[in-house]
Structures are given as structure tokens and as C-alpha cells.
Amino acid sequence: MRRNLIVPTLFAIIAVGNFVCPATGQESSGDPIWESGVGDRVMAAALSPDGLYGAATTERTVYLYSQNGTTLWSYPVSGGRSVAVSSGGERIAAGGDHLLLFDRNGSVIWRYRSDSRIQDIAITADGRTICTGADTGLLVFSLDDGEATPDVSGSFDANDPIRSVSIDSDGAGIVAGADSGNVYFLGADGRLLWNYRTGDNGIHVAISRDGSTIAAASTGRTVYLLNRNGRLLWKSSMPRAITDVSISGDGSRLVLAGGGISMLNRGGEIIGMHATGEEGRIRSVSAPSDTAHILAGAADGTVSMFRVQPETLPPATATEPSRPSAAPAQEQTTSQQDTALPPATPVIVSACAVAALAWRRRERR
Numbered sequence: 623m624r625r626n627l628i629v630p631t632l633f634a635i636i637a638v639g640n641f642v643c644p645a646t647g648q649e650s651s652g653d654p655i656w657e658s659g660v661g662d663r664v665m666a667a668a669l670s671p672d673g674l675y676g677a678a679t680t681e682r683t684v685y686l687y688s689q690n691g692t693t694l695w696s697y698p699v700s701g702g703r704s705v706a707v708s709s710g711g712e713r714i715a716a717g718g719d720h721l722l723l724f725d726r727n728g729s730v731i732w733r734y735r736s737d738s739r740i741q742d743i744a745i746t747a748d749g750r751t752i753c754t755g756a757d758t759g760l761l762v763f764s765l766d767d768g769e770a771t772p773d774v775s776g777s778f779d780a781n782d783p784i785r786s787v788s789i790d791s792d793g794a795g796i797v798a799g800a801d802s803g804n805v806y807f808l809g810a811d812g813r814l815l816w817n818y819r820t821g822d823n824g825i826h827v828a829i830s831r832d833g834s835t836i837a838a839a840s841t842g843r844t845v846y847l848l849n850r851n852g853r854l855l856w857k858s859s860m861p862r863a864i865t866d867v868s869i870s871g872d873g874s875r876l877v878l879a880g881g882g883i884s885m886l887n888r889g890g891e892i893i894g895m896h897a898t899g900e901e902g903r904i905r906s907v908s909a910p911s912d913t914a915h916i917l918a919g920a921a922d923g924t925v926s927m928f929r930v931q932p933e934t935l936p937p938a939t940a941t942e943p944s945r946p947s948a949a950p951a952q953e954q955t956t957s958q959q960d961t962a963l964p965p966a967t968p969v970i971v972s973a974c975a976v977a978a979l980a981w982r983r984r985e986r987r
Contacts (some may be wrong), residue, residue, distance in 0.1 A: 634711035655915070655927040656691030664919030666704045666906045670829060671747045671791070673869065673911040675726075678925045679704065684716040685811040686728065695728035704750070705747040713749030713765075717742065721754060723765075723773070734772045736943050737759070744796075747831065750777075751793035751810070755784030756912060760798050776812030780804070786826040788835035791871075795850065797836050799825035804971045805838045807852060816852040820844070828869040828876075831910060835873030835888075839864040847890065858890045868916075877916055879907040885916075885930060894930060897965065 637663040662680035676687040679702040702719035714724040717740030731858040738757040752763040762776035784797035786815040805818040822840035838846040862880035885894040914930035
């Protein structure tokens, strides 16, 4: 009888190990707070840095939501691709065939016609700086209270279509992801400071609010984490193609959209996942605040707010310096970088080894 108990015990240990340390791809830790159906595929979703307001856009309509999911207003747009929200919902920017800037009540402050369709848009926490990415490059707009027309304060022509942009809290650092797989880091005036070549295509980018950390993710399933100097901290592969990336204000948590939602800590370890069906696959995520809230937009026309369970949040970790003294030479950031892939969780392996050793000893007897 003793011998027969060994095999069930072994499988029990493995099952417990999988429960304690979820493996990559296991569903866990995403609790929906509210959902709203908009009828059309959601192209982009954005949460304000303070987590109090959310916005989403389809190709035809942009929406603003309160913290509890109430639709505050909607407005028709043409070719909608992107949306961004400042703290307190003071300014909402939407990009497509036009750049539109709204106040919190949904009134249009101004509109701008771009030379090509705007693919992505970002706004500072105070709502005074906006950057846009398009086929023709990147534009930076500076805003003054009561200003009726946009002021182009900077630009960057990479001869490379820009598909993703992100800006830090005060507008001092702008990051752009290009079709070529390049990650560009720019100053407030659009001046190029460094360029990191990933070798992948379809790069999405996000910069932490304090400007210390940059996340980049490709449709080729690879995630990159860089510091403000352009040094690669690590890169890691994911099981699915990635359609969007967001990073918390302090750079401690990454959120990826790739059908479902994946959450990683600063070390690159998966700390939670939320799976969805094919119809409800998530295309866009936004989690810029340091609270455990994620706003997501799905292909089936659903806008959702999720809460991350407290036990899945990563412990406090040291961060890179937020303001380095100088940017590195460009060739440093484009050269081959050392990578540090996240270590595998040892709990399951250790449990199996112990069980196997016990079984072997009993067999010898």
C-alpha cells in the first residue's frame, strides 16, 4: 500500500506547486469592475494618470468614462485610432484623421489636420503637452490655457512610420515605436537623444510617469525593458503576439495586451493573467497609475476596467535613476546588449525532485 501512495502524492505536490506559482498562460488575478459596450471594435483605451477617468475610441466615436464606468459623453470622430487623458480628465486628446482636443465636458477646444492619419497619441499629466505619431513622423504640441489653435513646438522625422508614442509626466522625455522596430527617445522639442534597434516589427512603447523606465513590445512576442539611458535591462518572450503595452507610473509593473492581459513585475516575471475568448480578445490596455487598475479595450466592442488582486502585485523594488546626467552616445544604444531573462520559478521543480528522490529510495528497499 505504501508504494501505491507514492504516485498520487507526486501528482498532489505538482498540483499544489502549480496553484502557488502560476505558470505562464494560466488564468488568474483579473477582477472586472465594470464593462461598457460601444458596438464597434475598440481601437484604443486610455486611463488618466490618477485613475479617475477613462477614455476609449472606435473608428467612429470617442467616449469618456467616470471611475465607476458611467459614460460621461461621446463625440463622433473620423478614422479614430488613439486617445489619451490627462490627470483629472482636464484634457482628452483623440487622434485619427484629425487631432481633437476636448475639455472634461466634451467641448472641442481645437482640432488639427495632420498630413497623414494619426496612429497614436500621448498627453502629459497636466495636459499641456501632446505628442502624436503618424506615417510622416512625430509632432509635439504645446498648449496654453484658452489657446484656440495648436502650437507645434517640436517634430521628429525618422523616415520611419511611427505607430506608438508615450510621454513622461512633465513632457521632458518622449518615446516612440516605429514600424522598423526602432525605439526612439526624444527630448521635449522632438530632438533625438538615442535609438534602440530591437530587430522586431510592430513596436509598441510606454514610458513610466517618472521617466525612469521604458517598455517596448513587439507583435513578434518579445518584451524589452530599458532605462532612460537606453540600456537594455532585460528582454523576454511571451506566448502570444502583443498588441499593446502599458507601464505603471513608477515603472514597477508592465501590462500587456495579447488576446488577454498579462502583468509582469519589473524583473520580467509574470505576476498575473486574465484570459478572454476569441471574440473578446483585448487589443488595448492602459495602466499608468500606481493603483491596481487596468482599462482595456476589446475587439468585440467592450471597454472594461479591471482590478488586480493585491496578492499579485510585486514587492517594492529598486528603480533606475529617473534623471541621468547625460544621454549616452547613439552607438551604445544600437549595439548588442546583454540580456537577463527572468528566472524560472523553482517551487514546482524542487517539489518534483523531492518526490522523485523519495520514490527511488522506496524502490531500492
